[in-house]
Amino acid sequence: MKLRPLRIGLIGQGFMGRAHSNAFQQVGRFFDVPFELRLQVLCGRDRGRLAAAAARWGWSEIETDWRRVIERPDIDLVDIAVPNALHAPIAIAATQAGKAVLCEKPMAVSAEEARRMAEAARKVRTMVWFNYRRVPAVAFAKQLIDEGRIGRVFHYRAAYLQQWGTDPSRPPGWKTDRAQAGSGALGDLLSHVVDLALYLNGAVTEAQTLQHTFQQGRDVDDATLALVRFANGSIGSLEATRYAVGCRNTNRFEIHGDRGMARFNLEDLNRLEFLDATEPPGLQGPRNLLVTGPDHPYWRNFWKPGHGIGYEHTFVAALADFLTALGSDEPFHPDFDDGLRVQIVLDTLADAARTGQRTPVALR
Numbered sequence: 001m002k003l004r005p006l007r008i009g010l011i012g013q014g015f016m017g018r019a020h021s022n023a024f025q026q027v028g029r030f031f032d033v034p035f036e037l038r039l040q041v042l043c044g045r046d047r048g049r050l051a052a053a054a055a056r057w058g059w060s061e062i063e064t065d066w067r068r069v070i071e072r073p074d075i076d077l078v079d080i081a082v083p084n085a086l087h088a089p090i091a092i093a094a095t096q097a098g099k100a101v102l103c104e105k106p107m108a109v110s111a112e113e114a115r116r117m118a119e120a121a122r123k124v125r126t127m128v129w130f131n132y133r134r135v136p137a138v139a140f141a142k143q144l145i146d147e148g149r150i151g152r153v154f155h156y157r158a159a160y161l162q163q164w165g166t167d168p169s170r171p172p173g174w175k176t177d178r179a180q181a182g183s184g185a186l187g188d189l190l191s192h193v194v195d196l197a198l199y200l201n202g203a204v205t206e207a208q209t210l211q212h213t214f215q216q217g218r219d220v221d222d223a224t225l226a227l228v229r230f231a232n233g234s235i236g237s238l239e240a241t242r243y244a245v246g247c248r249n250t251n252r253f254e255i256h257g258d259r260g261m262a263r264f265n266l267e268d269l270n271r272l273e274f275l276d277a278t279e280p281p282g283l284q285g286p287r288n289l290l291v292t293g294p295d296h297p298y299w300r301n302f303w304k305p306g307h308g309i310g311y312e313h314t315f316v317a318a319l320a321d322f323l324t325a326l327g328s329d330e331p332f333h334p335d336f337d338d339g340l341r342v343q344i345v346l347d348t349l350a351d352a353a354r355t356g357q358r359t360p361v362a363l364r
């Protein structure tokens with residue numbers, strides 16, 4: 001069967017540009033997707049590095065002006081992997097040109113920007129790269145929750161912990177510049193935490209927040225810690241920091257309910273801890289489940305049971321689900337409306353930190 005061509009322009013050649021390029025190259029090798037992906041143009045600011053990246057990842061052409069990418073009639077989908085302050089102008093221009101749009105997280109630097117992006121995208125398909133939803137162990141946790149295996153939730157605790165803020169040899173970069181990033185650990189790391197919290201445990205209704213900047217002269221938060229209430233009656237803590245010495249990339253959550261418990265850590269991404277509290281007391285204890293099949297999310301797409309996957313496969317699975325939805329006109333999540341909901345929570349957390357008050361979340 002001849003597949004429909006889907007012509008792609010990727011804007012951004014850095015770390016996320018590599019992750020996305022790999023996903024575009026690999027998705028058809030693991031999933032039956034309804035498109036033939038054509039990597040038309042890679043866009044970035046450094047022409048020398050850009051040419052090398054395009055050659056390595058199979059992009060046909062290079063460009064240094066994102067506006068020219070969007071203007072091209074031979075581009076069907078625009079993928080945004082640039083500093084956060086550029087997300088809104090690029091996404092809005094791309095959606096107005098009728099392109100499908102994929103956007104790195106956080107979707108925007110404010111809820112107002114995210115709202116304008118979502119409104120502009122009403123007639124096109126969108127995705128926010130909250131790729132951790134596609135970790136098989138996370139998707140399996142969602143399945144257990146939806147099946148009622150956790151029961152009534154009491155507590156949801158989550159943290160994204162990194163240590164690179166303490167590295168004196170690391171150049172400051174755009175992630176520590178408010179003009180380019182919008183925020184620090186809040187947008188960079190806590191956006192993932194908030195997305196998974198909304199995905200697994202539902203809407204956040206109010207928050208109290210503490211933010212701190214450890215590096216003198218820096219204008220973004222190095223750490224954010226929030227206490228939150230959820231619409232389902234549970235309470236939780238959401239934390240992100242770049243100063244957690246000993247944690248390279250710890251993205252973890254745990255959920256406690258009246259029927260069970262689930263616990264996950266990205267640094268051991270093929271495993272999920274689960275406790276079934278309906279078993280006799282003498283048999284209760286956390287099970288360390290290897291979520292690589294059989295009967296686990298995506299197990300037929302990657303390797304045989306017991307053979308682990310890695311970070312890069314989460315982007316492949318996210319892209320595959322988007323392409324499948326795009327080809328069938330089925331709903332896809334997380335889209336720009338989901339990204340807006342995350343940004344509303346992030347803005348609320350920042351407001352609560354500034355005022356020192358318990359702050360309600362205005363869902364729209």
